[in-house]
Amino acid sequence: xxxxxxxxxxxxxxxxxxxxxxxxxxxxxxxxxxxxxxxxxxxxxxxxxxxxxxxxxxxxxxxxxxxxxxxxxxxxxxxxxxxxxxxxxxxxxxxxxxxxxxxxxxxxxxxxxxxxxxxxxxxxxxxxxxxxxxxxxxxxxxxxxxxxxxxxxxxxxxxxxxxxxxxxxxxxxxxxxxxxxxxxxxxxxxxxxxxxxxxxxxxxxxxxxxxxxxxxxxxxxxxxxxxxxxxxxxxxxxxxxxxxxxxxxxxxxxxxxxxxxxxxxxxxxxxxxxxxxxxxxxxxxxxxxxxxxxxxxxxxxxxxxxxxxxxxxxxxxxxxxxxxxxxxxxxxxxxxxxxxxxxxxxxxxxxxxxxxxxxxxxxxxxxxxxxxxxxxxxxxxxxxxxxxxxxxxxxxxxxxxxxxxxxxxxxxxxxxxxxxxxxxxxxxxxxxxxxxxxxxxxxxxxxxx
Numbered sequence: 001x002x003x004x005x006x007x008x009x010x011x012x013x014x015x016x017x018x019x020x021x022x023x024x025x026x027x028x029x030x031x032x033x034x035x036x037x038x039x040x041x042x043x044x045x046x047x048x049x050x051x052x053x054x055x056x057x058x059x060x061x062x063x064x065x066x067x068x069x070x071x072x073x074x075x076x077x078x079x080x081x082x083x084x085x086x087x088x089x090x091x092x093x094x095x096x097x098x099x100x101x102x103x104x105x106x107x108x109x110x111x112x113x114x115x116x117x118x119x120x121x122x123x124x125x126x127x128x129x130x131x132x133x134x135x136x137x138x139x140x141x142x143x144x145x146x147x148x149x150x151x152x153x154x155x156x157x158x159x160x161x162x163x164x165x166x167x168x169x170x171x172x173x174x175x176x177x178x179x180x181x182x183x184x185x186x187x188x189x190x191x192x193x194x195x196x197x198x199x200x201x202x203x204x205x206x207x208x209x210x211x212x213x214x215x216x217x218x219x220x221x222x223x224x225x226x227x228x229x230x231x232x233x234x235x236x237x238x239x240x241x242x243x244x245x246x247x248x249x250x251x252x253x254x255x256x257x258x259x260x261x262x263x264x265x266x267x268x269x270x271x272x273x274x275x276x277x278x279x280x281x282x283x284x285x286x287x288x289x290x291x292x293x294x295x296x297x298x299x300x301x302x303x304x305x306x307x308x309x310x311x312x313x314x315x316x317x318x319x320x321x322x323x324x325x326x327x328x329x330x331x332x333x334x335x336x337x338x339x340x341x342x343x344x345x346x347x348x349x350x351x352x353x354x355x356x357x358x359x360x361x362x363x364x365x366x367x368x369x370x371x372x373x374x375x376x377x378x379x380x381x382x383x384x385x386x387x388x389x390x391x392x393x394x395x396x397x398x399x400x401x402x403x404x405x406x407x408x409x410x411x412x413x414x415x416x417x418x419x420x421x422x423x424x425x426x427x428x429x430x431x432x433x434x435x436x437x438x439x440x441x442x443x444x445x446x447x448x449x
Contacts, residue, residue, distance in 0.1 A: 146354025
C-alpha cells in the first residue's frame with residue numbers, strides 16, 4: 001500500500017514538474033471535494049457561508065428582478081428607480097421578456113419584484129431550463145477552445161461549475177454574466193478561424209456581449225492591436241445596432257434617455273468598503289487615510305491602473321496574457337461589479353489550460369498562475385482556519401469568502417503582471433544580444449575586407 005502511494009506521488013511530482021498547469025486541477029479539485037463533504041456534515045450554515053453576500057435569501061435575484069421589470073416593456077426604463085440593474089442595455093430584455101411570457105400570469109397580479117416573479121407557476125422550471133442551456137453552451141465553448149480533449153474539457157467544466165465563483169455566486173444569482181462568458185469564449189475562438197463566415201460570426205458574438213454588458217467593449221482593442229481595421233469597423237457597427245436597435249421595443253428615445261441617466265449614475269457609485277472594483281478600493285483607502293470623499297481622485301487612479309493594464313495587453317506577445325489584462329479592465333473598472341464578475345477570468349484560464357505545454361524556461365509563471373487559479377475556482381474550505389464560519393461584517397459585500405477570493409485575485413493579477421514584464425525583458429535582452437552579435441559579425445567582415 002505504501003509503495004503504491006509513493007509511486008503515485010512520484011508520478012504526480014513528475015507531472016507537475018513537466019507541466020505545472022496540473023496544479024490547477026489538483027488544488028481546485030481538493031478544495032471542491034473537501035467542501036462538498038463538509039457541506040454534507042454541516043449542512044445549511046456552511047452553504048450560507050459560501051454563497052453570494054452570505055445570504056441565500058437573495059437567490060436568483062439577478063434573473064427574477066429583470067423578469068419582473070419586463071411587465072411593461074415600453075416604460076421599462078422610466079419605471080426603474082435608480083439601482084445597478086437600471087443600466088442593463090435593452091438587448092438583455094430581449095432575452096428576459098420572452099422568458100417572462102413563457103409563464104406570464106393570467107388573471108392575477110403581475111410581479112413587481114424578484115420574489116413575486118419567482119413564485120409564478122412554472123417560473124422556476126423555465127429558470128432551470130435557462131441555466132441548463134447556459135451550462136451546455138459553456139461546455140461547448142470550452143470544447144471549441146484550443147485543442148479538443150474531452151477528458152480535459154469535462155474536468156475544466158466540472159471544476160469551474162462547482163466553484164464558489166460560478167455555483168456559489170453566478171448561477172445562484174442567475175446573473176447574465178454566465179451567458180456573456182460563453183459569448184466571449186465562442187466569439188474569440190471563431191474570429192481566429194480561416195473561414196470568413198465564422199470570423200464574421202465571432203465578431204457578431206463579441207458585439208452581442210458588449211450589447212448585453214457594455215464593458216466587453218474593451219475587446220475592441222484586439223482589433224486595433226492586430227490592425228484589423230475593417231473588422232473593427234464592423235464590430236463597432238454591430239455593437240451600435242445591437243445596443244440601440246432594441247430600444248424600439250423598450251421605450252424608444254425616452255427609454256434611451258432614461259437608460260443613459262441610469263448608466264451615468266451607476267458609474268458614480270463608489271461605496272465604502274467595496275473590494276470588487278478599483279474606485280471602491282481607492283475610496284476605502286483614501287477615506288481611512290484622509291476622512292474625506294475624494295471621488296475625482298479615486299476615478300483618476302482607477303483610470304490610471306486601467307491604462308497600465310491596457311499598455312501591458314498592447315505590448316504582450318502572449319495571447320493568454322493579453323486576454324488576462326483585458327479581463328482585468330472588464331472586472332475592476334465597472335462600479336457595480338460583484339463576485340460573479342470573477343468568472344470572466346475563466347476565459348484566459350481556459351486558453352492557458354488548452355494551449356500547448358510550456359517551454360522549459362517559462363514554467364514558473366504558469367505554475368504560479370495555475371496555483372492561484374486553483375485557489376480561486378474552488379470551494380475555499382481551508383479559509384475557515386483563517387476566518388471562522390461565525391465571523392460577520394457590517395458591510396453587505398464584505399464577507400469572509402469575498403475577502404479570500406479578492407486577495408487571491410489580486411495575487412493572481414500581480415503574478416501575471418510580473419510574468420509579462422519579465423518575459424518582455426528577456427525578449428529585449430535576446431534582441432539586444434542578437435543585434436550585438438550581428439554588429440560584431442559586420443565589423444569583423446569589414447576588417448577582413
